[in-house]
């Protein structure tokens with residue numbers, strides 16, 4: 001046994017050194033791998049080894065084959081989609097979580113993980129200025145978190161669904177800018193994609209409350225049952241922010257569940273001067289924010305908050321005999337609040353992150369990202385060859401060359417082909433738009449300026 005552990009000790013030190021070197025020099029790696037589909041599969045043996053191999057051999061192949069095949073989300077010039085950056089405390093928390101390998105099915109199977117989940121989410125909730133009654137639970141992704149929100153909405157509106165399956169007349173509302181996960185969640189829950197109303201947005205890509213109210217009225221007249229409205233704060237294309245106050249009024253009037261999808265932008269709630277952008281989110285029945293997006297926490301950690309945990313619990317509590325435990329008011333059983341039974345110790349890395357940076361450290365980083373995005377937006381505005389397509393309230397800038405979609409696609413392709421930056425695109429009002437998203441912990445103001453220099457020169 002001790003040789004087995006010593007082997008780990010040696011390789012473990014080497015791995016930590018490799019990680020530190022990698023983090024120090026990530027900028028020298030291409031952000032996107034130069035690899036064709038299937039190339040890694042072809043480079044690896046068709047079947048696994050009969051006899052165990054040394055860490056040396058495995059790590060050598062990791063460096064030679066795996067790293068060059070990886071898109072580097074930890075790269076400071078990864079500016080596509082929403083950056084999903086890690087940080088050193090998150091990496092250490094992840095390693096230690098793997099060492100403990102707890103499984104927080106119910107309290108007794110892992111008191112540490114169960115209770116740290118509540119503590120770390122309570123800290124985050126306070127920093128985000130959310131009401132005390134918000135109960136937090138961690139899921140893997142925002143897609144899955146939102147699915148639980150919609151399931152809770154259904155539970156509230158139609159408890160029969162739990163036993164008999166979904167009715168065909170339940171309706172969910174979200175803006176046309178909402179993430180596709182909302183429709184997918186409705187598909188998964190048996191509500192059906194056709195029963196998701198995509199409400200038109202205004203000129204700044206925010207849900208129009210008048211159109212929401214009209215759609216609900218129309219469904220009521222047709223005898224359908226509106227159950228849930230999803231407001232997005234920080235939409236995927238432009239980071240537009242739906243008017244949550246007005247949407248909350250409508251949801252409350254109709255007794256509907258209000259879910260706020262703050263997967264990306266929720267992190268910015270901790271920045272005092274940005275918090276007013278999110279007015280109304282405290283009225284939500286549930287809210288999701290991905291710590292793995294803009295809170296420097298390793299994939300994956302989606303923080304889900306609800307003021308109605310009892311509804312979520314009713315929707316999902318089903319305890320087989322072998323998992324029955326003595327009741328204790330302080331012993332939370334996380335398996336009762338969602339589909340997953342087993343759950344890994346995700347909160348450990350979040351706790352490391354929150355402690356290592358502190359509230360002020362996180363605020364400072366987010367503030368810088370927003371400031372650099374504003375600077376980038378100003379540079380775009382100052383160049384008559386380009387136009388900006390949407391307001392940039394946070395750390396994403398949507399812009400395009402004044403030209404055809406093909407020219408914009410070609411520009412984006414050429415930027416990406418340099419291997420220096422990874423930017424992505426969206427389509428707004430039928431036009432191809434380039435997006436630059438800032439959010440990586442290692443990104444500097446110089447990286448952002450260089451991105452603009454490169455785009456202009458191309």
Ligand SMILES: Cc1ncc(COP(=O)(O)O)c(C=O)c1O
Nearest residue numbers: 141142143179181235236261263
């Ligand atoms: C607003 C919004 N909601 C949900 C998601 C889905 O996130 P996840 O990958 O955690 O499911 C995204 C992804 O970028 C998003 O931008």
